[in-house]
Amino acid sequence: AQSVTQLDSHVSVSEGTPVLLRCNYSSSYSPSLFWYVQHPNKGLQLLLKYTSAATLVKGINGFEAEFKKSETSFHLTKPSAHMSDAAEYFCVVSEPGGGNKLTFGTGTQLKVEL
Amino acid sequence: GAVVSQHPSWVICKSGTSVKIECRSLDFQATTMFWYRQFPKQSLMLMATSNEGSKATYEQGVEKDKFLINHASLTLSTLTVTSAHPEDSSFYICSARDGNSGANVLTFGAGSRLTVL
Numbered sequence: 001a002q003s004v005t006q007l008d009s010h011v012s013v014s015e016g017t018p019v020l021l022r023c024n025y026s027s028s029y030s031p032s033l034f035w036y037v038q039h040p041n042k043g044l045q046l047l048l049k050y051t052s053a054a055t056l057v058k059g060i061n062g063f064e065a066e067f068k069k070s071e072t073s074f075h076l077t078k079p080s081a082h083m084s085d086a087a088e089y090f091c092v093v094s095e096p097g098g099g100n101k102l103t104f105g106t107g108t109q110l111k112v113e114l
Numbered sequence: 115g116a117v118v119s120q121h122p123s124w125v126i127c128k129s130g131t132s133v134k135i136e137c138r139s140l141d142f143q144a145t146t147m148f149w150y151r152q153f154p155k156q157s158l159m160l161m162a163t164s165n166e167g168s169k170a171t172y173e174q175g176v177e178k179d180k181f182l183i184n185h186a187s188l189t190l191s192t193l194t195v196t197s198a199h200p201e202d203s204s205f206y207i208c209s210a211r212d213g214n215s216g217a218n219v220l221t222f223g224a225g226s227r228l229t230v231l
Binding site: 036041043045046090107109 | 118120148155156157158160163205207209219220221222223224225227
């Protein structure tokens, strides 16, 4: 069985400072991992994905994430936060052969302050 | 890139009526679509997997007679909330996988907010 834990339900940063959103996963197989962003009353947009290639994954809008198997982590980072980054972020895991069944984390609400 | 369209984006209905939500893949064929439900400030909960030309697979605890899913073509899946009640009010989101793509990536619709009075 697969699961994902987002360690922080809320993160608040100042504009221009780094962002760190934490995610730990559990999977019986080599998983695929994703980060999605959701703005209020909108659908989900894919930020980046890890599918067993390079462990450091670069996504859109300056975000990146590093897959660390030894730590079972896939934390999302951005060097400098922008006001437009304020949104809900979901860490998602999918196992091979699972028919694209995704398991979502509970989400992290990112607040960016001036 | 792949685009998934949901319609309507929001709907208000009276208790006891049925509401149909459409999910369309605009520029690719989707052999599999997924329906999720999201309560306020919570994560997405998978309701069912919709497969073109066959019956949907429902997750445990989801009433198949309450939430009817039809995937009649490779570009359209519909979710019908039958005899809706206020507790069915929620944000419903669909996603689809491009059947011709080897990538394990789903594209999500913008969601449909249902309010049952």
